[in-house]
Amino acid sequence: MEWYWILLLAGLALLFLMMLGVPIAFSLGFVALGMGLILVGPRILFLFGTLAYGKVNSFALVAVPLFIFMAEIIIVSGAAKDAFAMLNKWIGGLPAGLAIASQMGCTLFAAVCGASTATTAVVGGMCVPEMLRRGYDKKLATGSIAAGGALGVLIPPSILLIIYGIIAETSIGQLFIAGIIPGLLLVAWRVAYFLVLAVIKPSVAPRVRGFTWRERFTSLWMVLPLAGLALFMFGALYTGIATPSEVAGVGALAALVICLCYRKLTWQVLKEALQKTTRTTCFILWILVAASAFGYVFSYLQVPQNLVNWVTGLGFNRYVVIIGINLMLFVLGCVMDPAAIIMVTVPIFAPMVEALGFDLVWFGIMFVVNMELAEITPPLGLNLYVMKAVAPPEVSLNDIIKGSVPFMILDIVGLAMVIVWPGLVLWLPSLMM
Amino acid sequence: GPAQAAETIKLVFQNNYPTKHSRLGVKIVGAWLDEVEKASKGKIKFERHWAGEPLPAKEALDGLSKGVIDGLCAFPPYYSGKVAIADICAMPQNFKNPQDVYDLWFNGGLGQLVDKVYQKRAGVKVLFPVIFAPENFQVSKKAKKVRNFADFKGMKIRAGGGMLMATVKAIGASPVFTHSGEYYTAMQRGTIDAGLMATYSLETYKMWEVADQVVNPPIMNNCFVLVYMGLRRWNKMGPELQKVLIDSAKKLSPSWIKHITTDDERITKLAQEKGVQFYVLPKPEQKKMWDATESVWDLYVKTCAKQGAEAEAKKIRALIKKRFLAE
Amino acid sequence: MSFQPPAQEPQDKIAKVGAATGWLAGGVTLVMMVAIVREVVGRYFFHSPSDWSLELSEYLLVALAYIGAPYTELSEGNIRIDFIYDRFTPRLRAWVDVFIYCVGLLWSGMLGWQGWRLAWESWELDARSSEAMAWPLFPSQVLVPIGALLLCLILVRKLVRRIKLLASSGKG
Ligand code: NA
Ligand code: NA
Numbered sequence: 001m002e003w004y005w006i007l008l009l010a011g012l013a014l015l016f017l018m019m020l021g022v023p024i025a026f027s028l029g030f031v032a033l034g035m036g037l038i039l040v041g042p043r044i045l046f047l048f049g050t051l052a053y054g055k056v057n058s059f060a061l062v063a064v065p066l067f068i069f070m071a072e073i074i075i076v077s078g079a080a081k082d083a084f085a086m087l088n089k090w091i092g093g094l095p096a097g098l099a100i101a102s103q104m105g106c107t108l109f110a111a112v113c114g115a116s117t118a119t120t121a122v123v124g125g126m127c128v129p130e131m132l133r134r135g136y137d138k139k140l141a142t143g144s145i146a147a148g149g150a151l152g153v154l155i156p157p158s159i160l161l162i163i164y165g166i167i168a169e170t171s172i173g174q175l176f177i178a179g180i181i182p183g184l185l186l187v188a189w190r191v192a193y194f195l196v197l198a199v200i201k202p203s204v205a206p207r208v209r210g211f212t213w214r215e216r217f218t219s220l221w222m223v224l225p226l227a228g229l230a231l232f233m234f235g236a237l238y239t240g241i242a243t244p245s246e247v248a249g250v251g252a253l254a255a256l257v258i259c260l261c262y263r264k265l266t267w268q269v270l271k272e273a274l275q276k277t278t279r280t281t282c283f284i285l286w287i288l289v290a291a292s293a294f295g296y297v298f299s300y301l302q303v304p305q306n307l308v309n310w311v312t313g314l315g316f317n318r319y320v321v322i323i324g325i326n327l328m329l330f331v332l333g334c335v336m337d338p339a340a341i342i343m344v345t346v347p348i349f350a351p352m353v354e355a356l357g358f359d360l361v362w363f364g365i366m367f368v369v370n371m372e373l374a375e376i377t378p379p380l381g382l383n384l385y386v387m388k389a390v391a392p393p394e395v396s397l398n399d400i401i402k403g404s405v406p407f408m409i410l411d412i413v414g415l416a417m418v419i420v421w422p423g424l425v426l427w428l429p430s431l432m433m
Numbered sequence: 434g435p436a437q438a439a440e441t442i443k444l445v446f447q448n449n450y451p452t453k454h455s456r457l458g459v460k461i462v463g464a465w466l467d468e469v470e471k472a473s474k475g476k477i478k479f480e481r482h483w484a485g486e487p488l489p490a491k492e493a494l495d496g497l498s499k500g501v502i503d504g505l506c507a508f509p510p511y512y513s514g515k516v517a518i519a520d521i522c523a524m525p526q527n528f529k530n531p532q533d534v535y536d537l538w539f540n541g542g543l544g545q546l547v548d549k550v551y552q553k554r555a556g557v558k559v560l561f562p563v564i565f566a567p568e569n570f571q572v573s574k575k576a577k578k579v580r581n582f583a584d585f586k587g588m589k590i591r592a593g594g595g596m597l598m599a600t601v602k603a604i605g606a607s608p609v610f611t612h613s614g615e616y617y618t619a620m621q622r623g624t625i626d627a628g629l630m631a632t633y634s635l636e637t638y639k640m641w642e643v644a645d646q647v648v649n650p651p652i653m654n655n656c657f658v659l660v661y662m663g664l665r666r667w668n669k670m671g672p673e674l675q676k677v678l679i680d681s682a683k684k685l686s687p688s689w690i691k692h693i694t695t696d697d698e699r700i701t702k703l704a705q706e707k708g709v710q711f712y713v714l715p716k717p718e719q720k721k722m723w724d725a726t727e728s729v730w731d732l733y734v735k736t737c738a739k740q741g742a743e744a745e746a747k748k749i750r751a752l753i754k755k756r757f758l759a760e
Numbered sequence: 761m762s763f764q765p766p767a768q769e770p771q772d773k774i775a776k777v778g779a780a781t782g783w784l785a786g787g788v789t790l791v792m793m794v795a796i797v798r799e800v801v802g803r804y805f806f807h808s809p810s811d812w813s814l815e816l817s818e819y820l821l822v823a824l825a826y827i828g829a830p831y832t833e834l835s836e837g838n839i840r841i842d843f844i845y846d847r848f849t850p851r852l853r854a855w856v857d858v859f860i861y862c863v864g865l866l867w868s869g870m871l872g873w874q875g876w877r878l879a880w881e882s883w884e885l886d887a888r889s890s891e892a893m894a895w896p897l898f899p900s901q902v903l904v905p906i907g908a909l910l911l912c913l914i915l916v917r918k919l920v921r922r923i924k925l926l927a928s929s930g931k932g
Contacts, residue, residue, distance in 0.1 A: 021845030022860050023838035029867035046499040047487055049874025052904045054489025056825045059612055062792055062817045065824055069789045162614030167451040167484045171639035172617050240575075240622025242800045243615045249796025252789070274786030275779070278828035279837035282785075285825040286838065290867070296487035300445070302480060343486050350453055378841070385839040398843040491890070495878055514888030514897065554885060587807055594891035598811075609803060610814040610892065624803075739886075 001039060003306035010035055010298070011335055018379045025283065028290035028380070036297045044300065048293055055289050059245055060159055065281040066248035067118035070255040071125045071390075072273035074226070077259035080126035082222035088134065089216045092208035095198030098134060099144055099205055100191050102127040106148030107187050110155035112233045112251070114162070114244050116375050117284050120149025120383045125390040137204035138395050140197070143403025144190060146383040147411065150375040153338070154368050155183040157237075157244035163342050164364045168350040171361070174429040178365050181424050186372065186414045193410055225258045280389050287382060288337065295340030304332065304341075308348045318356040322419060325349060326370055333374025337382065341374065342367070365425045366418050373411045376404045441478050442670070446504035447493060449511075450658075451484040455633050455696065456565035457658060458483075461689055462506050465563075465660070468681040473674055479504070497663050498556035505661045506563065513595040517736040518550040518745060519559070519659055520596045523568060524733065525603075525726035526757050528655040531564050531690040533756050538562055539683060546749055550742045551661070558667040560660045561682040566631035566693060567651030571644040575623035578646050579712065582721040591616055591628040596729055600652060601629065603726045620644055631656065636700045641707040649713045652722065730754075774917065778834040781910075785828030788820040795820075811892040819900045826907025833864075833914045851929065854922050861919040865912055872908030879905060 010031055017027035029048075036044035074080050084098070091097035105123045113119050124145045131141040153160040156176030165172035198205045233251045236242040242250050259265040298304060311324045332341050346367070353363045375383040378401055388397045418424055446466060450457035466479045488496040494512045497505045509519035521527055528534045537543040538561065548559040570590065572578055579585065586605040592598050593610075601608040606627075611619045619625045621643040628644075629652070635641045660682070667675065701711060714722065730750055737746035799813035832838060848856060879901035881887070888894040 017863065018841050019844050020856060020859070021840050021842050022863050023840040025838060026860070026864045026867050029871070030863045033867060033870055043500045045870065046496055046874055046877060047501045048870055049876075049878040049904070050488050050492035050496050050501070052871045052875045052908075053822065053878055053901050054492040056822050057491070057818050057900070058821070059610075059814050059818050060614070062796075062821055065786075065789045065821070066793060066796075069786070069793075157618070159614075165638075166614060167453075169451065169453045169455070169637045171642070172614060173621065173639060173642060176618075236800070238622070240619070240624040241804045243611055243619055243624060245612070245615065246796050246800050249793045250800055252793045253797050271783045274789065275782040275831070275835075276786075277789050278782050278786040278824065279832050279835055281789075281824055282828040282832040283837050283839050285821075286829065286832075289871070299482065300487050340486075343484055346451075346484070348452075350451075351459075388839055389837070396843060397839075397841055492878065495881060499877070511890055514890040514894055515882075515885060589803060589807065589809060594889075595894075598892050607803075607807065607809050608811070608892070609809045 003301070003303045006035070006039070006298075006301055006303050007307065010294075010303075014294075014335055015379055023283075024380065024385060025286040025290045028287065028294045032290065032293040032297045035301070039301055040297070044297065047296065047300075051293050051296070052289050055292050056285050060162075061285070061288075063113065063245050063248035064115060064118055064284060065277050066252045067113055067115075068121050068280050069273060069277040070248065070252040071122040072276050073252070073255040073259045073265075074122075074229070075125055075129075076269050076273060077225075077255070077262040077264045079225040079229075079258050079262065081130060083226040084127070084130040086219040086222040088208055089211045089219045092134070093211070095202075095207060096194035096205040097207070098127075098131050098136060099140060099194045102131065102141075102145055103148050103187055103190050103194075106145065106151050107155060107183070108230055110151040110183065112157075112230070112237055112244075112247055113152050114157040114159045116150045116152040117382055117386050118248070119152030120146055120386045121280060121390050123149060124387050128387075128391045128395070132392060132395075134208065135206040137403075138391075139399050139403030140204050141403075142387050142391055142395055142400045143405070143407055144194070146376050146381075146387040146400055146404050147372070147407035148187075148190065149383050149386070150372040151183050151186065153375075154179045154186070154365075154372060156180065158368070160338055160342060160368050160371060161364065163339055164346060164367060167342065167346045168360050168364060170364060174361050175364050178361050178425045178429045179368065181428055182365055182369055182414065182418050185417065185424060186369070186411065189410045189414055190407065193406065225261070229254050229258060280386070283389065284382065284386065287380075287385070291337035291380060292340050295336045295344060298336070299344045304344045305348060307332075308345060312352055318358070319419075321352075321356060322358070322366075325353075326366075326415065326419075329367070329370045330373065330377070333371065334377045335380050336374075337380065338368075338371040338374050341371070359422065359426060361429060362418075362422045362425045366415070369411070369415045369418050373408055373415070376408060376411075440476055442476060442674070444477060444479050444503040444666070445482065445501075446479045446506075447482045447486070447488060447497075447502045448506040449485045449490050449493065449508065450506065455637060456631075456693060457506065457563060461563060461565075461685075461692065462660070464688075465681055465685055468685060469678055472681050473677045476674060477677070494555055494557060494661070497661055500663055500665065503663055503666045505557075506658055507661070508658050510593060510595045510597065512555070513736070515740075516551055516554045517595070517733065517740060518742050518749070519547050520733055520736075521749060521753060522562065522657045522659070523653050524596050525600050525652050525729055526723055527653060527753060529757055529759070531655050531693065534562055534564050534655050534657055535683075535686045535690075537752060537756065541752060543749065543752060546745045547659075550737075550740075550745050552664055554740060554742070556664045558662045558664050560662055560678055561686075562657035562659055563682075563689065564655050564657040564693065566633055566656055566697065568629055568631050568653040568656050569651040570627045570648040571620070571630050571635070571640055572627045572646035572648065573620045573623060573625065574643055574645045576626035578710075579627075579648050579714075582714065582718040582725070588626040589624075591619065591625045591630075596733060597629055599729045599732050600726055603728050604652075604722060605725070616640075617643060629653075632697050632704075633700055635704045635709065641704045641709050645708055646710050646712055647704070649711055650719060652726070774914075775834065778831050778914070781827055782831035782835065785824050785831065788824050792817045792820050815889060815891045815893050815895065819895070822900055822903050826903045827910075829868075829907045830910040830914045833911055838864075851926070854926050854929075857922045858919060858926070861915045861922070864915045865919070868908045868911045868915065872905040872912065875901065875904030875908060 161175040588606040590606045592601045598608040734746045795813040803809040882897040
């Protein structure tokens with residue numbers, strides 16, 4: 001069967017199953033299984049066994065349950081609530097104050113966490129309930145943080161940049177530095193959008209007035225536990241005491257200490273936090289296994305390779321090629337997990353892009369900015385599902401997807417800027433040379 | 434024509450290294466794939482997978498023996514828990530020069546010994562080694578520099594599993610595990626004092642930004658990866674194509690040796706310009722290092738014995754030692 | 761709909777066991793935490809990194825992913841897109857459920873079967889991990905088929921309930 005038929009039919013089958021309500025992990029696995037059996041034969045089956053074990057048996061993923069557990073413990077301790085009460089008194093009166101604050105939260109957390117799922121789970125779990133309580137529109141609250149959580153892979157440390165660096169043989173140190181400005185640029189766009197929205201449609205982001213300066217100053221202590229946790233994790237990471245994967249373990253312990261100080265740590269609370277950790281981690285890892293099965297059967301059938309060769313074979317101007325690559329990544333980003341996309345396409349893209357005279361550090365950042373988008377595009381947008389898992393039950397997946405649409409557009413604008421002005425990416429690393 | 438196409442054997446080949454890898458990418462492993470396709474006159478066609486897909490690196494050998502893929506290029510210590518016989522690819526006192534690797538492998542009986550154990554334990558055929566580099570200690574800018582053997586004591590050194598870790602322990606240092614993506618930052622921030630790494634990583638991972646000393650002689654002289662084939666697939670190939678697969682590697686190996694030698698010279702010069710010192714341990718200190726690492730070879734034989742390959746391990750030890758000591 | 765109230769499923773022994781495996785599987789997170797803190801503190805303050813911290817954490821992550829799978833399914837934690845599903849009639853929903861559980865059974869059954877093949881080979885060869893501790897692979901790899909099998913049991917139970925429901929409403 002021709003590769004484009006496989007791409008089309010598999011995409012349609014996936015869409016059908018997902019829309020019918022089949023869990024994401026089962027849909028991906030089932031289509032991978034069907035494709036593999038029909039187009040390759042039984043020899044492919046053992047691949048699923050190796051992926052089920054090998055994809056999960058990985059130290060890079062150990063941070064995922066630890067960060068989720070940390071977030072759960074912080075939420076039950078009440079420290080997140082306190083911090084938000086304080087923020088509300090200080091900036092709740094500004095237009096879209098809390099939305100801006102939660103975006104800052106994503107940025108800060110992204111500086112200690114290398115995964116977008118964990119960033120979404122932590123910031124979403126803490127901020128969304130508080131924003132909804134204060135009358136924020138649920139689409140805005142969840143959409144903005146699902147998009148913001150993707151900063152986890154753009155602002156260093158980043159799992160995706162590490163994978164890219166290894167495959168494209170570029171300096172991971174330079175990639176990390178190069179990701180900072182584009183990350184902040186995306187944040188700036190989102191903040192600008194919040195401000196415009198707060199003026200045009202104030203009901204989605206209600207302002208809270210009437211706090212006295214005395215109330216504000218006496219509330220300052222309330223942010224201390226959370227700020228202390230953040231500082232502690234920063235310190236451990238940037239002094240070299242802990243590696244990026246280890247900082248999650250250190251942070252989880254600190255969260256337990258905070259919860260203990262708040263006198264909220266009971267047996268029941270711990271049990272529930274552990275159950276939630278299990279549920280969120282399991283569904284993420286099961287999707288990851290199924291998504292790699294799907295991606296690798298695709299690759300086995302040479303679908304992404306053919307797609308890439310087809311586009312490059314068209315022989316266009318180098319900027320047309322870059323736009324073509326981005327369109328292709330957007331399509332793949334809808335159905336494949338970003339890590340799998342990097343592993344399958346970068347080996348083919350990197351030499352080609354270099355031959356066209358582009359810088360590989362720049363290309364890596366552009367790639368990951370595109371993957372920011374992939375994290376929130378359905379049907380396979382892991383951040384959307386993580387958000388669904390951590391948001392209060394009245395938020396539907398539909399709300400989250402609809403809420404993410406404006407941020408997809410903002411991400412595309414950010415992506416365009418990165419393409420048009422490579423200096424945004426390359427300026428900071430050039431200072432380090 | 435169509436008749437010819439019907440005869441073509443499609444082989445799914447997984448390289449655990451990316452296309453751009455300076456030693457194991459398209460230039461070397463890819464050149465072999467091209468050579469085989471050419472020499473077999475189109476009877477063999479590879480479907481090429483780079484950078485560790487579709488199978489996860491650690492489970493790739495299992496997948497190979499079960500026929501998910503047909504060929505594999507991988508670093509043997511990934512599988513030492515199952516087959517440790519090829520751990521010699523990254524051990525102290527191994528091969529004096531790159532030529533020794535191929536000479537011992539193809540003409541000295543080393544290849545048959547390794548292959549026999551792999552066939553029995555893992556159901557795969559070992560085709561040939563591809564040497565990629567010596568591995569030395571790279572010392573972080575933040576750490577005290579090494580002057581003599583005793584300086585290794587207590588250093589925190591990054592090393593992968595198995596014999597690499599045993600080597601670090603044998604010289605009195607503490608092995609630290611960080612996954613490869615975190616190596617750069619760990620060196621930069623002083624989480625670790627040093628790493629046991631190939632010279633080319635100075636350039637490819639820009640380690641010269643964070644390390645300012647490389648200790649010579651390399652504790653592991655000529656490290657290699659292996660190229661494997663599923664045993665059942667191999668047996669079905671027929672003698673003519675089997676010969677093509679092996680002979681293509683024999684034909685290319687001199688150019689591989691030349692490539693890594695000149696490339697390492699180039700990188701060393703660049704690194705020196707960037708302020709990296711290539712420090713040579715004084716002769717008596719070298720001897721202390723070699724004596725200390727004798728225990729790694731004991732461990733090698735012990736591990737292989739547990740896997741039912743004691744005789745082969747002892748033979749290999751004797752074979753390599755003889756060459757290493759020869760002047 | 762993704763997190764259905766557990767009231768929909770019977771509060772029997774299986775549900776209780778499921779809840780227990782939920783926090784037990786999550787409990788490995790605490791062990792990982794201790795292992796990592798031990799590694800960081802030992803390495804930085806006492807110059808004595810551990811051999812086992814990294815490997816133990818990896819093993820435990822497998823345990824969490826697979827022993828936690830039945831609980832995740834029991835508590836409707838496997839995220840799905842439900843805005844179309846929610847508009848179906850209850851009867852159609854029951855039919856779709858039957859289809860969903862069959863899809864889940866096929867995938868999970870396949871992971872269990874193939875995961876078992878991987879684990880069994882390791883058992884036969886006494887294969888070890890290739891990292892520092894050289895722990896046997898079988899106890900860790902066998903968690904994949906165990907978890908997948910438990911998940912299958914939960915799915916079969918749900919499937920039988922839906923079929924019974926459809927059969928009884930068909931008569932009525
Ligand atoms: Na990050
Ligand atoms: Na997506």
